Amino acid sequence: MYEPVDKSFFEAPGLELAKQLVGQYIVHELPEGRIVARIVETEAYQGPEDRAAHSFGNRRTKRTEIMFGDAGLVYTYQMHTHTLINVVAGPVGTPHAILIRAVEPVEGHALMRENRGPKLKEVDWTNGPGKLTVALGITMDYYGHHWSHKPLFISKGERLGPIEAGPRVGIGNSGEAVHYPWRFYEIDNPFVSKYRK
DNA sequence: CTACTGATGGTCT
């Protein structure tokens, strides 16, 4: 069924990996059941040159430390009241990361509905980086986990439609980096967090 | 459909 990808999957350069992640499955195996979701939107953050990255200028703190480690590690962090989740990219010492911005439910719909609340429509369960972690049951405890290991892992999926590149979301004060087209998403997929004019 | 806004708490200086 669903098996983790090989560790070597994560060795691609940051921008390449961000594109390749679109279409892959995130699988979370919980005692209550299995949740599977397809990645439809990602963003690449490439410290130390990227003003918008937490690791800009090789800033190395308790929070960013994991990005200096192996590709494929899980980088979680808190944004206001939400948990956001990333895939570490680049060789050891290069603090790149890919933010998972939106996914599409594949399996475990009942669990996701339970996690997000019975009043919400399915499209609102996972169409944003802070929403999908709640839906999938992902917490800060996964900081430093590896995406090739159970119970939370990336599994081979399929690209269903063409993807498009555009500027990243929510990084207002980042100078030139604001315009870099480092956001990748499946065109017309209803779970993509937002479309720009 | 878009645009704006208040709530929110962890992290870093």
Added chain:
DNA sequence: GACCATCAGTAGG
């Protein structure tokens, strides 16, 4: 004490 890689709500076209 400032700064957010956000969300849910509301108001209006």
